[in-house]
Amino acid sequence: MKFGRRAFLQFAAGAVGGTLLSPLPWKLVDDASIWSQNWSWRPSPERGPVTRKASVCTLCDGGCGIQVRLVNKNRAISVEGNPRHPVNEGGICPLGAAGAQFLYAPYRISQPMKQSKKRGDATGFKPISWDEAVGELQKKLSNLRKAETPHTVAAITGHAHNSMQDLWQQFFTAYGSQNLFTMPSHRDSLQGAGLLALGREAPFAFDLEHASFILSFGADLVEGWGSPGRMQTLFGKWNASEAEGAAVKLVQVASRCSMTAAKADRWIPVRPGSEAALALGMAHVMVKEKLYDASFMQDHVFGFEDWTDTRGKPRQGFKSFLMAAENSLEAASQQTGLEAPRIVDLAREFAAQNHAVAVWGGSGGNLPENTYHDLVFFALNVLKGNLKPGGMLSLAATVPLGELPQIRGDETARKGLAQKSADQIGDEKPSLTGRNLYAFLSLVAQAPPYPIEILMIHEANPAYGLAGKQTFEKAVERVGWMVSFSSYMDETALLADIILPNHAALERLDDVIGLPGSPLAYYAVAAPVLPPRLNTRHTGDVLLQLARSMGGSVGEALPWKSHEEFLQERVKGLAAAEGGAVFEESPSDWGKVKVGSTPHRNYTDGAGLWKKLSAGHCWYDAPRDPLQEIRSASGKIELAFQTLDSKGWAVEKDELYLPRFALQAPSGDPKEYPLLLLPYRMSSLSYGYHPNPPFMTKTVWDFVLKGKESFVELHPGTAQSMGLKEGDRIILKTPGGEATVRVHLFPGARPEAVYMPLGLGRKGYDAYIGGKGANVNSLLDVQGDPLSGQGIAWSARAQLKRLG
Amino acid sequence: MSEQGHKQGAVRFGMVIDLDKCTGCMACSVACQAENNISFREDESNKLRSISWMEVFYLDNDQDYANYQYTYLPRPCMHCDAPHHAPCTFVCPVNATTRDEENGIVGHIYPRCIGCRYCIVACPYHARDFNWWDPAWPEPMEAMLNPEVSPRMRGVVEKCTFCHHRLLKARAKAFLEEQDLYEVTYMPACGEACPTKAISFGNLNDAESQVAKLAKDPRAFRLLSKLNTEPKVYYLSKHEWVRKQGDKHFQNSNGNKRG
Incomplete structure (x- = not known):
């Protein structure tokens, strides 16, 4: 028999048909997909029962309840919030959620x-x-x-x-x-303020669970202030929809449109560092218009009226100090860059609210503030009568x-x-x-x-x-x-x-x-x-x-x-x-x-x-009645700090005893360094002892970190006047040091300032952490607090030079 | 399934994200990465190559200094409910991505995926990412991998699954307890982590569910609703400028925006 063309085609068609009828091709496809799912270099997680173990997070001081999911009780796969814990009610911050990455970090030290x-x-x-x-x-x-x-x-x-x-x-x-x-x-600094005002070295505490009007002087409430878990949980409640309950008003005073400012009901932009001047201006208005709690001041406050020191010398009280020229409305307006009527309106609004509270503390409360400024914000709360039982402010309770x-x-x-x-x-x-x-x-x-x-x-x-x-x-x-x-x-x-x-x-x-x-x-x-x-x-x-x-x-x-x-x-x-x-x-x-x-x-x-x-x-x-906790010499809240005498301070000027605006200008010649460098924090950048875990670094904007370079924020107008565009490389120089960074145009930046995120520029660790961006800490200026002597690092003078 | 529409089960899972509560902390995105074994690389700043199921976008109101406002917008997969097909399922040549008509979840079957990336092109929300590299975890971080979700291989597309494995787990539990499988609800990892409770999740078909109620809120909007993709993710915002941008009604001029 001749094997012709026709027979060949018949055989080929038969072979194809036969193969398709056999299980072979399906088996091969199946094998191929099984093989392609089982590449040896693709990790296959070990299986086993998943259990949860409850604990408390110690990555920061916030005290959030956590539960860690474990496989076979020996492998931690993720950290969740504990829904039964009152601080965070099941929520968790990104650092906590990435917590297991510290456990399995390659840069851990394995032995002495x-x-x-x-x-x-x-x-x-x-x-x-x-x-x-x-x-x-x-x-x-x-x-x-x-x-x-x-x-x-x-x-x-x-x-x-x-x-x-x-x-x-x-x-x-x-x-x-x-x-x-x-x-x-x-x-x-808060402990120093507590000592001077109440005779106790304890930081202040705020009953934000019951406040209806929160006036925040630069406090990064949602970026992680105080206990971040508590603040986030509260923020969710403050913004409950109408169906869910009444809303709470949040007003943010800050030079930069921070996340808290963007999320607040109102952002009041002020000159960098002038938050305390605004608080004093408001205190001035409240006293002038008699909007303060007069009976409370009478019964519980020392130093509001003029007073006499231990050596018998008559001294000015806080009330008349507020009426002095340096605390006039015009002075506050000039220092803050706000129009006077806005200060008056804000003071009236604050005074009119039943449950209004002033909070403060930039950098998430992680750096000391000027103690005088701590005391100014405290004094504003005192004028509001906030230390009464059921008031909004007290001293942090002690744990026996x-x-x-x-x-x-x-x-x-x-x-x-x-x-x-x-x-x-x-x-x-x-x-x-x-x-x-x-x-x-x-x-x-x-x-x-x-x-x-x-x-x-x-x-x-x-x-x-x-x-x-x-x-x-x-x-x-x-x-x-x-x-x-x-x-x-x-x-x-x-x-x-x-x-x-x-x-x-x-x-x-x-x-x-x-x-x-x-x-x-x-x-x-x-x-x-x-x-x-x-x-x-x-x-x-x-x-x-x-x-x-x-x-x-x-x-x-x-x-x-x-x-x-x-x-x-x-x-x-x-x-x-x-x-x-x-x-x-x-x-x-x-x-x-x-x-x-x-x-x-x-x-x-x-x-x-x-x-x-x-x-x-x-x-x-339960919280204690703050008035019962006072241990000052007068037995009252002291707005004139006579404790300074007993601490061996020889105070000449009356105003040094009183809450006052005492901004310390950072060092450097403003002509040489025309801008002010200010650090800011993002909740997706860890800036403390724990470095940023890879999970969090993934969420960082490419206009904050790109490759190995980090960005500073400049107002578009400022950038334009310096001939800088988005993404330009510059050398940022301060009296303390310099860094090569890139420019990000940010309309929420104060025109005279340049802002840099905390948490970048670590060295070492591993390739996922080290060498990313510049460290703002090495550029900041450290000054001694006029009262406590503690180092304060809130800013530095800066100049920018374009590269190339 | 017909040209007029698709079969609809009793359950249609959807999500509502309240942008007034969202503080942009990124916990949702981090929790998602941990839950779903999302791989990461030494440098994650090239956002076109970075894999992120819960990506966060940045919106602003285009005003200057004192009037400037911005918000972060977390974006999971929208699990589009459009009649006949979601944009991605329509183009997939190998049926690797399909919508489960019983619960509305758009899934992606990795072994079927041939990596053609049509779906990435088709998705108007940039919700899909491609595995350009083999996933690799630094030693010993492989120990953190979640056994309930398989790590993906190089060459396939991946995206948010509404933590579908959690639904399976919840239904398995309900089955053993002899409860109605269609009454089962669950919470994806992002919503569980959210510290301000901005993320709600549930059955949109159940008029009593929180998501169904919130989806009817006057503040509610959906992304690019003019495309008629019918996303099952709703957003809430009291700001008109946010709601408008959800549908890309106006352009930004700053040139530093994403999304």
Whole structure:
């Protein structure tokens, strides 16, 4: 048979038909798709039951309840808000939601490390064992005690709102050094203001749950002010639709159209730094038009009328000071750049509201403010009678935790404590409250009163986050030995001689004392969600181990076997104290807790309370009547700060006793540096100890960060007058430093200012974090507060030069 | 299915985003990334190449300084309800993207996708992203991957699924508890995370549901409604300039806008 063309076609058609009828092609397609879904390099998540573990977030001081989703109880896949927690009611901020990325961060330090080369050389870190690391630190600490120079040991901690701070304090006092510092925060200046006005070193708290009119002087309420979880939850409620309930009015005073300003019912643009001048102008109007709470001022306020100081000298009171020329409406108008009638209208509106409150604190309350300005905003609230029971302002309630054991203190400790702390040498005015980190660093950098032999850094990153950070780097050069307890290879850890890495936040036990800005007393325990993944150790346990091995009075002062036992003891004290309860009601009842009420106690002893707290519940107590909390010399709210006399200040001018506008112009010649550089914060950029996780970096605008370059905001008019367009590269120069950045035209920018985001320009870590943009902290100007002496870094003078 | 319209089940999932409550914190976008195993790269600033199911847009009112206002606008997939087809499902040559007529969710089946990207071109909301690279997580971040959502491979398109896997999970639970599967509601990861409760989610066909009520609010609008794509995502804003821009009624002059 001849195999012709026809037969060939018949065979081919038959073959195609036959193959299609067979399962072969379908099997092949199926295999191909299965294969294409199973490329070995495409990760396949391990399967297993998903469970949730409740805890409390410790990435900031906000005290939000979280629950972490775990697979097979050993892998954290995401962090959610705890819907039963009253602070955040199930919501969460982007940092919290990305929290597991810190747990699995490639830049975590996996075990103790010792620098074998020059300081700052990342390649010089050699792994050592925990015994060696703790042993070496302990030997050095003991030697300094033997040499009777314990005061040459210093520490900086990033925690001011948890028991670790108290543990450090206990350790330092028993050891014999006063040189324990915390990272700067608005709390520093607020405590000074509380001391002067009410005789108590406590920050103010605001009953925003019941306010109907919120006048915010530059407070970034929605970018993360106070407790971000609380503020976001409240903001949602303030903007409830008509069907859901009455709306609350928010008025934002700020130089830049921040997110809070854009979201407020009204934005009042003012000159940078002049918010306090507006508040004084409003106070002037309220007094002049008798719109203030006269009976309250009469009964509860000292220094509103003229007064006499302890030496019998008559002094001007706040009332007549407000009528002086420097506080006239015209002066306020000139300082703020607002027309006088607008100030008058705002003052009348504020005075007319039943539940109006003034809040303040730029930079999310994370930097100290000018204490005089804190007191101006406070005084505006006083004029409104806001400290009455049921008023909008009070002092943050204290949490009656168990007292730490009395420190006997041996001879060495007494000698060490007799030495002044290293921030207080020199001829500056006596400090009002607490330690002064900036004074310490600049003294150590320039003329140390005594050498700092050991500097320990705990959960803080001053090499990145401290404004004017050059001071820190210079100070470190003169420090004998630097110890870092960081979990991350950050800018500060890189400078250390030895690193004793802490567990990551989700792996360790911690607590949260107080809810920033809230009048309720608050306490929560952050239970670990997972066992430690790496060879790390809780810094609290390291401190206890050091104390134990040193023995003597140091060991006695820190008798606990573990950090967990220490916290349990504190909670036992809390359970024994009067008042308070564990919050187990519906989260929406949180706002209904009345001043002076007694919550129904729902635990019997420390163990029972501990169990509830470590399951993710929080302890709370009702706010106290602020008038009962006053401890000032006059027994009243003091608007004339006679405490200054008792603190050893020789005050000449009357006005220095009073809340006043005391803006400190940043250094530099305005001719050479015509613009004002101001930092701003975005909720999608983490600017504190924790770097921006990749999840958050993905959400950053390409007009904030593009490639490795970050942008500064300029008003389109200002840019035009300088011949700059969107995206132009410029050199931004301040007296403190310079950076190459790009221009973003932003109509919400004040024409005389240039704005730069906080949180960029980190170095090191990994390729997902390091080397992105410029760090505004290195450009800012640091000034001493006229009252507290604390470093304030609100701005810097700046000039722009086009590149190329 | 006919030319006149499509079959409609009893359930039609939709979302309402209240822009008056939204503070642009980006928690929704972060929670979405964690939930859906969205990959990230060292540099995410090229937004044309960045994968983001819950993208956030920036709108402003085009005024100067004292009158300037802006808002962020979170944009998931609109899960278009247009008769016959959503823009993306209409063009897909391999039926990789389809609308589930039982619940209105527009899904995307990755193994079917041939990466032609017609759907990306067709989508007027830029809701779809293409995997230009193999997804890779820095060691040891693979440990964070959610086993309920499969990571995608290079060469396929992906987009928001309204956290469809959460619906499956909720229905599986309802099935075991012998409850009505069509009564089941759930919350996608974005709405769960939102700290101001700006995002509501539910069955638009249920007149008693919060989303159905809010969708009738006088402040409600939908994006590019003139295209008749019938998005199932509604927005609320008290500002007329926001509502107008939702339909792109006027142009911006600043040149720095996205979206």
